[in-house]
Amino acid sequence: MTSQPDPQDNLKIIEQVLTQLPPARPQLVVLPEACLCFGAGDKRQRERAEVFGSGELQERLAKLARQHSIYLLAGTVPIIDGQSDDKFSAASLLYGPDGDCLARYNKIHLFDVDVADSTKEYRESAWTHPGQEIVTVATEFGVLGLAVCYDVRFPELFRALRAAGAEVIALPSAFTKVTGAAHWEVLTRARAIEQQCALVAGAQVGTHANGRETYGHALVIDGWGKVLSACDGQQSPCLSSASVDLSQLGDIRKNIPVAKHFASSKKVIHESSQSGH
Numbered sequence: 001m002t003s004q005p006d007p008q009d010n011l012k013i014i015e016q017v018l019t020q021l022p023p024a025r026p027q028l029v030v031l032p033e034a035c036l037c038f039g040a041g042d043k044r045q046r047e048r049a050e051v052f053g054s055g056e057l058q059e060r061l062a063k064l065a066r067q068h069s070i071y072l073l074a075g076t077v078p079i080i081d082g083q084s085d086d087k088f089s090a091a092s093l094l095y096g097p098d099g100d101c102l103a104r105y106n107k108i109h110l111f112d113v114d115v116a117d118s119t120k121e122y123r124e125s126a127w128t129h130p131g132q133e134i135v136t137v138a139t140e141f142g143v144l145g146l147a148v149c150y151d152v153r154f155p156e157l158f159r160a161l162r163a164a165g166a167e168v169i170a171l172p173s174a175f176t177k178v179t180g181a182a183h184w185e186v187l188t189r190a191r192a193i194e195q196q197c198a199l200v201a202g203a204q205v206g207t208h209a210n211g212r213e214t215y216g217h218a219l220v221i222d223g224w225g226k227v228l229s230a231c232d233g234q235q236s237p238c239l240s241s242a243s244v245d246l247s248q249l250g251d252i253r254k255n256i257p258v259a260k261h262f263a264s265s266k267k268v269i270h271e272s273s274q275s276g277h
């Protein structure tokens with residue numbers, strides 16, 4: 001998507017794209033980070049923020065999940081938890097086929113980064129509270145782990161998601177055009193390969209109202225690291241869709257038992273890093 005500041009415009013596009021879904025169920029749809037409100041400036045995003053569990057935007061998302069009988073992962077919706085400051089949580093919300101909200105993940109790693117583009121200084125923590133908890137959730141198709149965008153640069157989080165049982169990881173994103181061109185596919189495939197999980201990454205693409213440029217290339221990657229489907233980084237909106245065989249994870253995990261090997265090496269790694277060797 002090329003999400004704009006007004007949620008109504010973005011919802012129209014989401015509604016239209018969801019009419020093009022393939023018939024298979026169960027089905028997971030991963031919308032990009034900030035799918036409902038992007039490039040609005042911090043103040044306007046905060047104005048649109050809702051209290052968790054109530055509000056028009058959350059109702060619309062729940063209704064769409066129910067209407068299409070899908071698992072709908074709305075990449076980061078601005079959610080306020082009654083704090084008195086001006087910040088919100090960048091919350092990924094998962095709705096089930098019945099329209100129930102099944103999980104909420106608050107983005108842990110905030111993008112306080114300098115990039116050689118026209119925006120230059122990204123300071124997400126100026127308007128966002130960082131998340132404090134990792135989140136996995138059982139679904140009809142397997143255990144889903146949640147991460148967002150910049151989180152992909154922190155393999156420890158993905159290892160923790162795998163240890164918590166994740167088989168599929170959703171990664172709604174809004175990578176910058178510059179860092180995306182250099183790192184996006186390598187990082188997403190590496191996380192899938194390392195943790196032997198399928199990975200579904202939604203993406204923002206194009207030029208947004210505030211002039212920010214995002215990279216796009218939404219991806220579906222299987223647990224062997226193979227890209228099953230990808231958007232081309234030009235078209236918007238673009239639906240990238242694939243059928244993922246999670247039964248392959250059993251063999252991959254048995255043949256290359258990284259989780260077991262990590263468990264037995266953990267003590268060695270921990271002790272040598274403590275003693276500085």
Ligand SMILES: O=C(O)CNC(=O)[C@H](CS)NC(=O)CCC(=O)C(=O)O
Nearest residue numbers: 034038039111149150174175176179
């Ligand atoms: O603020 C919004 O409206 C939507 N959120 C974003 O665009 C976020 C925070 S600024 N972007 C990223 O995390 C980019 C990560 C990235 O590009 C990298 O790791 O290289």
